[in-house]
Amino acid sequence: MDGNSPYSLGFDSDKKTGAALGYLVPNYLIRRALYDVVATQNNVEFLTDIAVDSLSTDHHGGIVHLSNGKSREAALIVAADSRFSGTRRAMGIGARMRDFGKTAIVCRMEHQQPHEQMAFECFHYGRTLAVLPMAGNLSSIVITVDNELADDIVNMEEALFSKDIEQRFGHRLGKMKLIGERYAYQLVAVHADRFIANRFAVIGDAAVGMHPVTAHGFNLGLRGQATLATQIKKALTLGHDFGAKEVLQRYETKHMLVTRPMYWGTNGIVGLFTNDKPPAKAFRSVLLRLANNFPPVKYAIKSRLTEIRG
Numbered sequence: 670m671d672g673n674s675p676y677s678l679g680f681d682s683d684k685k686t687g688a689a690l691g692y693l694v695p696n697y698l699i700r701r702a703l704y705d706v707v708a709t710q711n712n713v714e715f716l717t718d719i720a721v722d723s724l725s726t727d728h729h730g731g732i733v734h735l736s737n738g739k740s741r742e743a744a745l746i747v748a749a750d751s752r753f754s755g756t757r758r759a760m761g762i763g764a765r766m767r768d769f770g771k772t773a774i775v776c777r778m779e780h781q782q783p784h785e786q787m788a789f790e791c792f793h794y795g796r797t798l799a800v801l802p803m804a805g806n807l808s809s810i811v812i813t814v815d816n817e818l819a820d821d822i823v824n825m826e827e828a829l830f831s832k833d834i835e836q837r838f839g840h841r842l843g844k845m846k847l848i849g850e851r852y853a854y855q856l857v858a859v860h861a862d863r864f865i866a867n868r869f870a871v872i873g874d875a876a877v878g879m880h881p882v883t884a885h886g887f888n889l890g891l892r893g894q895a896t897l898a899t900q901i902k903k904a905l906t907l908g909h910d911f912g913a914k915e916v917l918q919r920y921e922t923k924h925m926l927v928t929r930p931m932y933w934g935t936n937g938i939v940g941l942f943t944n945d946k947p948p949a950k951a952f953r954s955v956l957l958r959l960a961n962n963f964p965p966v967k968y969a970i971k972s973r974l975t976e977i978r979g
């Protein structure tokens with residue numbers, strides 16, 4: 670939805686297969702499921718409450734120095750230490766960063782009417798509001814505003830906050846009520862210039878930290894690690910050195926092809942749909958109508974977002 674207009678660009682689930690456009694899974698469930706899988710592997714060691722202080726690599730492998738004074742050596746170091754990755758910087762990999770000057774406030778709300786498994790992204794003027802369906806009459810709410818407005822929204826009295834969101838959402842879900850805490854994240858998108866260095870690779874947000882508007886950051890991170898794991902497995906199967914430059918290079922080339930259009934495309938959409946100047950407003954409206962009425966454009970957006978072409 671765009672501005673004050675009731676007009677919307679819609680993406681439906683697959684009519685033929687009935688497959689959903691996507692699923693919203695709470696992060697704590699993903700973490701628990703991943704932990705349950707990894708905990709059973711006898712070649713994985715968990716070290717908690719310990720930071721990587723420094724690292725270095727040479728021709729044969731790398732070493733990480735830990736905050737408990739110990740160290741670990743490996744043939745390859747793979748880092749997933751967030752979009753502000755200290756190891757990425759230490760290994761001499763630069764990054765493009767875009768500070769949007771905005772904060773995303775995330776919370777859950779209960780509502781009177783069922784959401785019927787529909788997700789809404791409302792690019793209102795001055796702020797955006799995403800309402801994302803969860804199990805039952807519950808939705809995840811993401812409000813994006815200029816940084817200076819964020820504290821007031823986070824600290825707003827609960828009943829007032831609930832009423833405000835209900836009104837901004839046009840009472841589509843009836844009465845709405847805040848459940849639990851409101852969390853605020855300042856939005857900075859990051860794309861590393863390279864994903865690899867000598868005996869070193871970055872994955873997850875350390876490689877690409879997306880703007881959350883398309884809810885894709887974690888998905889992209891999973892995809893990156895799968896691409897890297899595939900190349901490592903191939904090298905192992907052939908009895909090759911899995912930390913060698915050619916192996917890492919294949920990961921970087923394949924993953925960059927996916928991340929670059931996604932990253933710049935998402936930033937472009939965010940830039941346009943948060944720009945409230947009159948020419949941008951007019952273009953926003955035209956673009957929605959064009960996408961709605963021109964099936965190839967709509968299909969292209971949908972297939973990018975859902976990877977329906979596999």
Ligand SMILES: Cc1cc2nc3c(=O)[nH]c(=O)nc-3n(C[C@H](O)[C@H](O)[C@H](O)COP(=O)(O)OP(=O)(O)OC[C@H]3O[C@@H](n4cnc5c(N)ncnc54)[C@H](O)[C@@H]3O)c2cc1C
Pocket residue numbers: 719720721722749750751752755773775854872873874875879881883884885886887888889890
């Ligand atoms: C508001 C918001 C909403 C989002 N919504 C979605 C969504 O709906 N769908 C989706 O797919 N993605 C979403 N994302 C993106 C998603 O959260 C990230 O892509 C994902 O968390 C990245 O995982 P990661 O493991 O790479 O990095 P992180 O989750 O940032 O984890 C990095 C970890 O590394 C640790 N670390 C850092 N430095 C060191 C060090 N020196 N030593 C040891 N440990 C260190 C940190 O403590 C942290 O635990 C959202 C992001 C935001 C901000």
